[in-house]
Amino acid sequence: MIESLKQQYNIEQKESRLFKLIIKKEEFLKTLSFISSSSNFITLSQIACADWIEDEIFKLNYILTTKERDKNLMIELEIPREESKLPTLLNFFPQAEVMERDLHEMYGIEFIGNPTLYDFALENWKEIPPMRREFDTLAYVNEHFDFRKGREDNRDVKVEIKRRRAEAKRLKNANK
Amino acid sequence: MQEGFIDYQKVLNNEEHAIKSTQSVIQKAVDWFRSKSMFVLAYGTGCGAIEMPPTFTSRYDIERLGVVGVATPRQADILIVSGYCSYKTLKRVIRSYEQMNEPKFIIALGSCTINGGMYWDSYNTIKRLEDYIPVDMFVNGCMPRPEALIEGFVKLQDNIKNAKKEAGYIKYRENNEFYKANQKKIFGDNIEPSYEANFEGMNR
Numbered sequence: 001m002i003e004s005l006k007q008q009y010n011i012e013q014k015e016s017r018l019f020k021l022i023i024k025k026e027e028f029l030k031t032l033s034f035i036s037s038s039s040n041f042i043t044l045s046q047i048a049c050a051d052w053i054e055d056e057i058f059k060l061n062y063i064l065t066t067k068e069r070d071k072n073l074m075i076e077l078e079i080p081r082e083e084s085k086l087p088t089l090l091n092f093f094p095q096a097e098v099m100e101r102d103l104h105e106m107y108g109i110e111f112i113g114n115p116t117l118y119d120f121a122l123e124n125w126k127e128i129p130p131m132r133r134e135f136d137t138l139a140y141v142n143e144h145f146d147f148r149k150g151r152e153d154n155r156d157v158k159v160e161i162k163r164r165r166a167e168a169k170r171l172k173n174a175n176k
Numbered sequence: 177m178q179e180g181f182i183d184y185q186k187v188l189n190n191e192e193h194a195i196k197s198t199q200s201v202i203q204k205a206v207d208w209f210r211s212k213s214m215f216v217l218a219y220g221t222g223c224g225a226i227e228m229p230p231t232f233t234s235r236y237d238i239e240r241l242g243v244v245g246v247a248t249p250r251q252a253d254i255l256i257v258s259g260y261c262s263y264k265t266l267k268r269v270i271r272s273y274e275q276m277n278e279p280k281f282i283i284a285l286g287s288c289t290i291n292g293g294m295y296w297d298s299y300n301t302i303k304r305l306e307d308y309i310p311v312d313m314f315v316n317g318c319m320p321r322p323e324a325l326i327e328g329f330v331k332l333q334d335n336i337k338n339a340k341k342e343a344g345y346i347k348y349r350e351n352n353e354f355y356k357a358n359q360k361k362i363f364g365d366n367i368e369p370s371y372e373a374n375f376e377g378m379n380r
Contacts, residue, residue: 122263124366137297141297
């Protein structure tokens with residue numbers, strides 16, 4: 001089945017069971033609808049997202065699996081970080097609903113046509129989506145929580161480890 | 177006694193734990209009975225919940241100390257907050273705790289409830305549990321073994337029996353503004369969890 005897709009698209013073989021296809025944002029819906037209807041890649045097992053803040057893009061990987069569970073196809077595309085919008089895949093892969101909802105919550109990507117883009121794991125979240133890299137986790141934590149003070153006799157773990165290693169090394173050299 | 181086993185009842189009846197407080201005789205009896213029948217709410221918040229099945233089943237069999245699991249908060253005396261507590265979970269924990277009948281006690285299991293543990297810089301996990309609900313017994317470790325949990329139970333039994341510490345539910349009743357203010361700090365005005373699921377648009 002992958003051979004017929006290879007005639008249509010520029011599919012690269014990464015491993016024995018893993019194939020990769022890089023597409024543009026414009027041909028996203030057309031490609032996915034073609035693959036879902038005319039090949040045996042019938043399961044959408046994952047949508048992975050990476051935030052490339054330096055290039056101002058999100059890189060999304062749609063990972064499809066065959067009916068026999070013997071081949072995986074990664075479909076990679078880039079979308080701009082600002083106005084990150086994509087059409088939903090609900091019509092071809094119903095299981096995309098939860099994944100898109102998750103991505104909307106964690107990265108703020110809007111999936112046009114998905115009706116379930118409300119709160120998922122975070123309730124009443126008013127900050128910027130937390131998995132975006134401009135979100136400063138440590139600043140947020142310092143602002144919202146008080147930390148417990150350590151014990152008075154606590155020691156720096158790194159210093160102690162260094163001391164023990166030096167001691168072990170010294171003993172080893174002495175034995176030689 | 178076989179080596180490696182601790183006689184918990186012996187620890188409990190140790191003379192150094194003799195009653196020193198000013199309980200009346202009836203109160204002493206009531207507290208003794210109370211310490212021998214602890215009903216634990218079957219509820220797990222984090223990864224620590226995985227230590228509770230061996231504690232309650234035949235391997236460690238905590239039922240010999242009078243600790244039994246129950247299904248609803250209305251019947252429970254003890255709430256185990258087992259592990260990290262996210263905002264979303266904490267709301268449910270508070271809701272469950274407020275539904276429990278007094279006297280009620282909280283055991284906090286794991287490092288995450290003490291200082292955040294490995295989630296110390298997480299945007300979504302609370303760092304100190306006792307800011308939001310009163311904790312009667314901390315069991316540290318990541319994760320604590322069932323033995324540690326049993327020791328926590330025994331210490332808590334001791335505290336209850338001998339009225340050593342002010343119980344958490346009294347603190348919660350008397351300092352309610354403090355706890356509510358802390359809860360409000362992270363929840364905003366949405367302290368009461370709304371259980372109305374929004375299924376709008378899902379009837380495809």
